[in-house]
Amino acid sequence: SVGHEYEFLLIRELQNLNIAFQTEDDLRKKGYDKTPDVKLNIPIAVEGHVVNWIESKASFGDEESHRSYLKDQLWSYWNRFGPGLVIYWFGFIEELDEHRAKGIMIMDHFPKEITFMDPTSATHGIRDLRLGSPVNTSSNTSK
Numbered sequence: 001s002v003g004h005e006y007e008f009l010l011i012r013e014l015q016n017l018n019i020a021f022q023t024e025d026d027l028r029k030k031g032y033d034k035t036p037d038v039k040l041n042i043p044i045a046v047e048g049h050v051v052n053w054i055e056s057k058a059s060f061g062d063e064e065s066h067r068s069y070l071k072d073q074l075w076s077y078w079n080r081f082g083p084g085l086v087i088y089w090f091g092f093i094e095e096l097d098e099h100r101a102k103g104i105m106i107m108d109h110f111p112k113e114i115t116f117m118d119p120t121s122a123t124h125g126i127r128d129l130r131l132g133s134p135v136n137t138s139s140n141t142s143k
Contacts, residue, residue, distance in 0.1 A: 006058040006089050007037050013110045014038065034076040036084060045115040046085060049105050053077050053084035061092025061106060070104070078103050085111070 014021050020041035027035040036053035043052045055074065059065065069086070077084055083103030087110065097106040 046111040060090040061088035
């Protein structure tokens with residue numbers, strides 16, 4: 001199905017970047033009933049927002065479907081795993097990206113700029129994937 005093709009695309013992107021994750025099947029084997037397509041083992045940041053999980057939607061994000069996904073899936077993932085990312089591969093209505101500050105962000109592509117913890121650096125600092133330069137975290141605030 002088209003949905004599986006885009007989940008595979010998501011998994012391939014994560015593997016190419018050596019980002020460790022668990023799939024929906026992995027999580028179900030551990031007893032979770034509602035699971036995102038991917039749960040990251042170590043959170044990343046996208047556009048300054050923490051991402052613990054990613055949900056792949058091989059569709060256009062319209063108001064009706066997105067409200068249904070929020071109610072039936074996304075808020076449950078947020079409750080269990082914290083903030084996450086939904087990728088509507090065929091675009092979405094921009095006004096729907098209204099819960100970003102609360103922890104559910106929307107994109108129409110795999111993020112091009114990812115910030116993650118770099119355990120190989122001498123200072124164990126945070127590194128920006130695109131730039132490879134340390135990120136100043138002193139201005140970050142807790143939510």
